[in-house]
Amino acid sequence: MSKPNTFIHLHTYDLRIHDSRSLFLAHDPSSDLASQVTHFLPLYIFDERQLDVSRLPNASPPVTSRRSRVADFHRTSPHRLKFLLEAVFGLREAYRRSGGDLLIGYGKPEVLVPNLIRRLQQDGSVEGVWTQLETTTEEVNMQSRLKDALGEISPKLKLSLNDSRSLVPLDILPFDPKSDTPDVYTAFRKKVEGLEDRKAAKELVVDVKGRKLKSFPKLGKIEIPSGKGGWIQADDKMETIYAELVAPLIDKPPIGGWSEAVKGQSVPPIHNKSAIPLGGSEAEGLGRLDDYVGHASPNGWNGGEKAKTYKQTRNGLVGEAFSNKLSGHLALGSLSARAMGWRVGELHQNVKKDSAARGNVYWIIFELLWRDFFQFTTMTFSTSKTPRHPSNSTLFDADGFSSQMSNYPSDKRPKPEDWHKPNWDDPNDPARRWCEGRTGIPFIDANMRELRETGWMSNRGRQNVASFLVKDLYVDWRVGAEFFEMHLVDYDTCSNWGNWQYQAGVGNDPRSDRQFNPIKQAFDYDPQGEYVRLWMPELKDVSDRYLHFPWGEYTSRASIVFSDDDGLSLNDTVGDG
Numbered sequence: 090m091s092k093p094n095t096f097i098h099l100h101t102y103d104l105r106i107h108d109s110r111s112l113f114l115a116h117d118p119s120s121d122l123a124s125q126v127t128h129f130l131p132l133y134i135f136d137e138r139q140l141d142v143s144r145l146p147n148a149s150p151p152v153t154s155r156r157s158r159v160a161d162f163h164r165t166s167p168h169r170l171k172f173l174l175e176a177v178f179g180l181r182e183a184y185r186r187s188g189g190d191l192l193i194g195y196g197k198p199e200v201l202v203p204n205l206i207r208r209l210q211q212d213g214s215v216e217g218v219w220t221q222l223e224t225t226t227e228e229v230n231m232q233s234r235l236k237d238a239l240g241e242i243s244p245k246l247k248l249s250l251n252d253s254r255s256l257v258p259l260d261i262l263p264f265d266p267k268s269d270t271p272d273v274y275t276a277f278r279k280k281v282e283g284l285e286d287r288k289a290a291k292e293l294v295v296d297v298k299g300r301k302l303k304s305f306p307k308l309g310k311i312e313i314p315s316g317k318g319g320w321i322q323a324d325d326k327m328e329t330i331y332a333e334l335v336a337p338l339i340d341k342p343p344i345g346g347w348s349e350a351v352k353g354q355s356v357p358p359i360h361n362k363s364a365i366p367l368g369g370s371e372a373e374g375l376g377r378l379d380d381y382v383g384h385a386s387p388n389g390w391n392g393g394e395k396a397k398t399y400k401q402t403r404n405g406l407v408g409e410a411f412s413n414k415l416s417g418h419l420a421l422g423s424l425s426a427r428a429m430g431w432r433v434g435e436l437h438q439n440v441k442k443d444s445a446a447r448g449n450v451y452w453i454i455f456e457l458l459w460r461d462f463f464q465f466t467t468m469t470f471s472t473s474k475t476p477r478h479p480s481n482s483t484l485f486d487a488d489g490f491s492s493q494m495s496n497y498p499s500d501k502r503p504k505p506e507d508w509h510k511p512n513w514d515d516p517n518d519p520a521r522r523w524c525e526g527r528t529g530i531p532f533i534d535a536n537m538r539e540l541r542e543t544g545w546m547s548n549r550g551r552q553n554v555a556s557f558l559v560k561d562l563y564v565d566w567r568v569g570a571e572f573f574e575m576h577l578v579d580y581d582t583c584s585n586w587g588n589w590q591y592q593a594g595v596g597n598d599p600r601s602d603r604q605f606n607p608i609k610q611a612f613d614y615d616p617q618g619e620y621v622r623l624w625m626p627e628l629k630d631v632s633d634r635y636l637h638f639p640w641g642e643y644t645s646r647a648s649i650v651f652s653d654d655d656g657l658s659l660n661d662t663v664g665d666g
């Protein structure tokens with residue numbers, strides 16, 4: 090019998106088995122590679138630089154990089170941790186259902202993967218390591234260290250990168266994303282629109298359905314140096330690991346605290362008021378896609394009613410129906426953007442005679458392209474090899490991408506030296522009141538409380554609280570970005586930091602003076618006060634006349650002077666009223 094030859098897939102933000110380039114490569118009967126591979130070993134590693142794993146056996150002691158750089162927040166909340174664990178353990182279940190398994194570890198991939206390879210080489214060989222191409226600093230650095238570590242084992246041992254994160258794949262872009270992503274979204278969209286059309290999309294989503302997976306190798310004992318991490322046992326349950334990982338967070342609550350529901354060490358239930366009543370697994374993501382977009386059936390299209398009103402309803406605030414709620418699955422890759430784009434494209438085709446439905450369905454693609462836009466601009470401005478960017482990523486800098494833009498109007502650029510520096514010990518500090526949901530503006534406070542209680546906030550809410558922090562309270566936008574990073578179950582480095590730059594006026598678009606009027610926004614998007622009363626029960630008996638405007642009295646909309654909407658399509662920003 091021939092010796093085992095193992096194909097390793099290191100999962101990062103691609104926690105799924107559908108549309109998996111690696112799974113396809115290792116099993117595609119027409120490829121030479123697949124015929125040479127006898128075993129398929131998928132693995133996921135909780136990176137100790139991003140998560141405090143110190144309570145798990147053989148872990149390294151806590152390091153400071155597990156706190157955020159500007160405001161010293163935790164880098165994850167219990168909600169976010171739970172969502173991630175659901176995605177990882179859901180992936181293990183999905184592999185097990187298909188006859189395979191998932192190896193789960195904690196520590197540093199560039200330490201654990203070489204140890205694993207040495208173990209596998211005792212009984213056979215390793216074909217190579219495949220992983221998703223990532224674009225953000227920490228992940229790119231990790232991949233580069235892993236590549237070097239593999240090279241030390243053998244120059245033949247390669248780290249191969251799969252391009253599988255964006256909706257539009259890199260190799261069909263009509264520009265080089267490392268240097269030339271257009272600065273303005275509309276210009277970008279015009280270049281890529283249509284590339285995700287049905288035919289192209291179908292070819293981009295790989296299908297391994299129905300194929301029996303290659304065996305998961307027998308591993309025995311893998312030696313890991315002392316204090317360098319370990320592997321989670323095959324029979325360890327998600328609940329056990331959650332308790333170990335959440336303990337350091339519960340021990341040290343951040344400014345604004347954690348939700349009451351996550352104060353214990355057992356996995357919290359979904360909040361009964363949550364707009365996103367979903368767990369993070371692939372099964373839940375695919376289920377939600379079906380619920381929202383529907384699917385083709387022999388009798389025509391089945392479902393999709395929510396998608397057919399997407400554009401009209403996407404700015405809602407209460408309940409699960411008003412927008413996809415798939416951002417968390419897209420961020421962790423437990424749903425593939427290409428699989429989603431393909432399904433939405435099919436529905437779009439199906440409703441081609443119904444112009445109202447078609448416009449609504451199309452808008453989902455429009456928003457998915459925003460996600461791509463932030464990924465590609467991150468590549469353009471963060472890759473050290475590009476002429477635009479001489480050293481490190483400016484995604485996280487106070488001046489943002491704008492510092493690299495020659496056509497940026499510098500007189501309008503916000504001045505970091507004018508920003509208020511938070512004093513967390515002062516209960517009246519404006520940044521602290523923002524984090525705690527105590528600014529005194531009910532619409533802002535309701536949103537901040539929803540974030541703390543559920544780990545999610547609507548796009549409308551995010552735009553308003555971001556604008557308020559930066560443009561009304563003059564706080565460094567990175568405090569807000571880090572606060573969102575800690576709490577959001579859908580945290581995505583490019584989308585979060587990119588959107589914050591955009592709101593703060595330090596992004597790569599030429600406008601810096603966007604500002605929302607949260608009172609006008611509250612009247613426009615929460616006219617009956619249902620949302621504010623949901624998250625601020627102490628205001629439930631306050632009359633509509635005072636609810637959004639506690640220091641005045643609202644007799645008619647005309648009684649409050651607002652400046653005009655400037656008509657921007659994505660953000661609907663309003664002047665400073």
Ligand SMILES: Cc1cc2nc3c(=O)[nH]c(=O)nc-3n(C[C@H](O)[C@H](O)[C@H](O)COP(=O)(O)OP(=O)(O)OC[C@H]3O[C@@H](n4cnc5c(N)ncnc54)[C@H](O)[C@@H]3O)c2cc1C
Nearest residue numbers: 412413414415416456457460548551579580581584585588
């Ligand atoms: C300050 C700020 C921070 C944000 N941080 C994040 C983040 O960390 N992660 C994240 O996924 N989104 C972020 N967004 C974008 C947006 O708010 C969320 O993607 C959206 O609210 C998620 O809800 P949904 O899945 O129901 O979206 P839908 O309205 O159903 O949109 C479908 C998908 O399109 C993408 N999308 C929609 N709007 C945007 C956008 N403005 N930028 C990028 N992608 C978009 C998302 O993947 C989303 O799931 C942020 C926006 C702001 C203003």
